[in-house]
Amino acid sequence: MTVNSQSPVFVSSAAAQEVFRWKDAIAALQAAYGQHLPARATPPRTVASLEKTWLRTLPAIPAGGRYFGAKLMGSNMGDAPPGIEYVIVLFDRTTNRIAAFIDANLVTGFRTAATSAAALDRIAPQKPARLAVIGSGLEASMHIRAFASVRELTEIVVFSPTPERREAFAAAATRDLGVPARGVGSAQEAVEGADIVLTAARSRDEKPILFGDWLKSGATVVSIGSTIPEQREIDISVVERSDLIICDTLEEVLEETGDMLAAHTAGIEFRHKAFSLSDLMSGACSEQLKQAKAPMFKSVGGGLQDIVVAELILTKALEAGLATPLPIDFETKR
Structure with a gap:
């Protein structure tokens, strides 16, 4: 033909x-x-x-x-x-x-990481940052490369349950990005002192893998691993700590992700501090962004x-x- x-x-x-x-x-x-x-x-x-x-x-x-x-x-x-x-x-x-x-x-990996980086570029302070990564799969690998294109990364610290995978992840990050990177034995150790925290691996038993009291003041959180009601990634304390929650698809994040459903069940109010990615990019929530000390971007993906x-x-x-x-x-x- x-x-x-x-x-x-x-x-x-x-x-x-x-x-x-x-x-x-x-x-x-x-x-x-x-x-x-x-x-x-x-x-x-x-x-x-x-x-x-x-x-x-x-x-x-x-x-x-x-x-x-x-x-x-x-x-x-x-x-x-x-x-x-x-x-x-x-x-x-x-x-x-x-x-x-x-x-x-x-x-799919490209667009998810690029969207997170698009949000991070607007909500995280414009300065060099130490990045903590929970997860060592394809999404985590994509995200560190996307983040490195919008922020100078001083160090990458990664935790995932398998030592060999996190060490390989760290070695690849150093090789490809020229950023010092290392694997550690717990999520809490990875998060300690981090300016940006990426959660890209929901827990196997659907229990939270990131807690609010681990985060230093001013840290920015990016959560991409809990996208349906049955999945969990961040603890309700992270939702409570966040003073600005940017969502790529507002209603789906707030009503269809296990993390936000758990926070709602616990009585945590978050709708007043939640805005869409369009609100962020158009400047509709610029005043809230100026006041934010603990911003979070949460993603489920979108067409x-x-x-x-x-x-x-x-x-x-x-x-x-x-x-x-x-x-x-x-x-x-x-």
Whole structure:
């Protein structure tokens, strides 16, 4: 089949990794969240489920972008081999055609860390910082690289339950970022004296892994590991300590994450100090930000992040000749 100029392309994770740049993604996300968007442009994620099979969809239409679309992920947790695949489908506003399919496994890590860094850049003091990391997986690895692009890091201290993994994480951080890094034997030891604290690994038994009295005065917290009601990551004392809580998706964070549900059950009031990422980027909570001494960013992820970063990656992959043309042509209904 002959591929016409409007046939869609495929962008692999390898291509995405080659063209992705932290500073570009962070700037694009700050701009996207700084624009007013009606709720219908970024609706909540939806999950279809039947027995052990589930499908999650995250759609979004960014303001001013060429592309719009959705990320899809699904899995049968029954008899099928374990694993989850992610795909972002982008539609082109200028042609009304399907433009691209993007392997979204790495993109998901990129967009989550870039969004956290976009928020951190606005809420954390503009000075060199010691970073504590709880967790040593892909998300934690992405985040330290994103954070290093917006703040000078003087030291990275990491805790995760497996000594070999935290030592490998620290070695990679020093090698790739040129920042002194070390692993330690407990979360509390990692957090002690830290200016920025990243929690990127919810506990295995769904008990909190970060407590408010561990945090030094003025420390900024970034929590990304508890995204559904059944998950826990930060103790209610962290919620109580925080005087400004920025949420990438306000209602989902406040009403659908185990950490915030636990704080609500304990009688802790937090709605008056919780604002959306759009509020932060647009300046709607600038007065609260000026007063904040213990800010926190809490994330569940959102379709806007996926589509903004996917557009950036698609544009650069096309320019670099790294997008694979697909020998398919969708029929257009007119």
